[in-house]
Amino acid sequence: xxxxxxFARQSFQSRAMYRFDFWMxxxxxxxxxxxxxxxxxxxxAQSPGSFEISLAQMTTYAVLGMAMETIFLPWIGPQxxxxxxxKHGLLxxxxxxxxxxxxxxxxxxxxxxxxxxxxxxxxxxxVSAYFFDFKLPATFLDGAYFLVSVFFAYMIxxxxxxxxxxxxxxxxxxxxxxxxxxGVLRFLSGQVVPLWMFPASIAGVLAVLPxxxxxxxxxxxxxxxxxxxxxxxxxxxxxVWVVVLMGLGRFVWSRIYSKMMVQGG
Amino acid sequence: xxxxxxxLKLIRISMKARMQYRADFIVGILAIIFIxxxxxxxxxxxxxxxxxxxxxxxxxxxxxxxxxxxxxxxFSLLFWHFTSMESxxxxxxxxxxxxxxxxxxxxxxxxxxQYLGFGDVIVAVTGLALAYHKLNLHWxxxxxxxxxxxxxxxxxxxxxxxxxxACISFWTGRSQSTFWVIWELSxxxxxxxxxxxxxxxxxxxxxxIPVAFMNFYPAIYLLGKTDQYPHYTWILFAAPFVAxxxxxxxxxxxRFAINRYMSSGN
Numbered sequence: 001x002x003x004x005x006x007f008a009r010q011s012f013q014s015r016a017m018y019r020f021d022f023w024m025x026x027x028x029x030x031x032x033x034x035x036x037x038x039x040x041x042x043x044x045a046q047s048p049g050s051f052e053i054s055l056a057q058m059t060t061y062a063v064l065g066m067a068m069e070t071i072f073l074p075w076i077g078p079q080x081x082x083x084x085x086x087k088h089g090l091l092x093x094x095x096x097x098x099x100x101x102x103x104x105x106x107x108x109x110x111x112x113x114x115x116x117x118x119x120x121x122x123x124x125x126x127v128s129a130y131f132f133d134f135k136l137p138a139t140f141l142d143g144a145y146f147l148v149s150v151f152f153a154y155m156i157x158x159x160x161x162x163x164x165x166x167x168x169x170x171x172x173x174x175x176x177x178x179x180x181x182x183g184v185l186r187f188l189s190g191q192v193v194p195l196w197m198f199p200a201s202i203a204g205v206l207a208v209l210p211x212x213x214x215x216x217x218x219x220x221x222x223x224x225x226x227x228x229x230x231x232x233x234x235x236x237x238x239x240v241w242v243v244v245l246m247g248l249g250r251f252v253w254s255r256i257y258s259k260m261m262v263q264g265g
Numbered sequence: 266x267x268x269x270x271x272x273l274k275l276i277r278i279s280m281k282a283r284m285q286y287r288a289d290f291i292v293g294i295l296a297i298i299f300i301x302x303x304x305x306x307x308x309x310x311x312x313x314x315x316x317x318x319x320x321x322x323x324x325x326x327x328x329x330x331x332x333x334x335x336x337x338x339x340f341s342l343l344f345w346h347f348t349s350m351e352s353x354x355x356x357x358x359x360x361x362x363x364x365x366x367x368x369x370x371x372x373x374x375x376x377x378x379q380y381l382g383f384g385d386v387i388v389a390v391t392g393l394a395l396a397y398h399k400l401n402l403h404w405x406x407x408x409x410x411x412x413x414x415x416x417x418x419x420x421x422x423x424x425x426x427x428x429x430x431a432c433i434s435f436w437t438g439r440s441q442s443t444f445w446v447i448w449e450l451s452x453x454x455x456x457x458x459x460x461x462x463x464x465x466x467x468x469x470x471x472x473x474i475p476v477a478f479m480n481f482y483p484a485i486y487l488l489g490k491t492d493q494y495p496h497y498t499w500i501l502f503a504a505p506f507v508a509x510x511x512x513x514x515x516x517x518x519x520r521f522a523i524n525r526y527m528s529s530g531n
Binding site: 020027032046171172174188199 | 303
């Protein structure tokens with residue numbers, strides 16, 4: 001645990017952002033929130049019946065989806081770190097550390113995510129509560145479910161990102177694969193369009209993929225769309241995905257590790 | 266002419282460097298097609314469900330999206346490297362450009378052809394053709410000519426905007442993150458009719474960062490939606506002028522910035 005904190009703190013400090021970048025990021029998050037806010041409001045004015053939930057729930061869903069991107073940002077994941085190290089032939093430095101590789105990357109990433117949670121995510125929600133009808137959860141339980149679920153969502157995302165990182169060890173360059181990966185994340189996770197709005201056939205496929213556990217599940221818990229047994233079940237499925245993806249990551253890594261030759265070693 | 270020859274040579278070299286990762290090249294093009302398909306798909310899911318969005322039906326929005334994308338593809342093929350300006354300033358490598366007897370602009374842009382732009386072209390042309398067919402449009406020769414002019418203007422507008430913002434790094438050392446904001450703005454303009462977002466947003470993307478001229482205003486004319494927007498007249502045809510003015514502005518600022526540029530070293 002002490003090791004975890006020291007890695008986390010280190011990346012926390014090294015990533016303390018440039019102030020200019022920080023403000024630019026805040027501005028772009030608010031543009032994206034502003035956009036989804038107006039889209040849903042316009043659609044609701046056109047046909048209030050088609051939503052299946054209230055306007056307040058819908059805008060809260062949309063705001064939260066955009067705000068969560070500040071902590072789930074694809075550019076800070078472990079896959080970016082791995083592919084940078086690969087490109088510069090520095091991965092051997094990480095192998096020399098007497099620490100489990102996956103754990104090391106997790107600690108690094110957790111530090112940065114922690115930082116972004118307090119400096120970007122929370123302030124974004126506070127401002128949105130004032131300007132964009134962002135509501136607190138209806139009950140204490142919904143809020144508690146959300147927090148647990150967000151944590152699992154983070155672990156699932158980490159697991160997927162780590163696997164992306166494994167791909168980059170094989171292919172060295174993952175820039176374009178990660179573009180596709182982000183497209184998948186953004187649209188199949190329910191970040192922008194809630195899954196119940198998709199045609200039934202697509203929604204059925206999405207239900208068996210891990211992506212919906214990243215955005216759709218936590219946000220639906222937050223707005224109270226998933227309740228009771230459904231809520232517990234959704235969180236349990238998340239937990240299963242965490243175990244599966246982290247395990248798969250370890251397995252793939254151990255295979256790669258045993259075969260790896262570091263160039264110029 | 267010499268400049269052009271050197272530029273083409275630089276481009277060839279950077280293409281070669283890029284081809285080192287051949288698998289990534291092909292996957293990249295496929296990825297771009299895939300991302301755009303997903304993004305058009307999810308707009309369609311919503312708009313189909315609600316029949317239209319603010320008076321724009323699905324295929325009109327597909328047209329809007331791809332009109333933007335076609336202009337953008339030219340920008341992204343040839344001028345994408347403006348987004349890397351910051352790193353030359355921070356590392357002080359911009360000085361290399363200044364000591365060589367060739368325009369720094371050509372040296373900068375010669376560094377990269379963003380090949381993903383080919384994917385954009387494929388998507389955009391397909392999308393526009395489909396929309397044209399589905400919307401039962403019948404343009405005369407002049408309207409096709411206008412489409413061509415708009416695509417060129419759109420590319421010039423986007424280039425000029427990125428050029429201007431790249432210049433910021435001469436003063437602040439940073440410009441990368443300003444592109445996130447422009448990116449977010451452009452995505453909104455690309456995907457949705459801008460009057461959806463209220464008056465102030467329209468002022469912003471018309472008068473300050475004029476990306477709306479890349480698709481929204483021309484599309485109103487090309488799609489014959491002038492009934493829906495009776496109060497817009499000359500602005501539907503202003504895109505080429507906006508492009509020229511912006512390019513003039515950007516090249517002036519660029520020259521001014523280079524003249525008083527102090528390197529980050531020493």
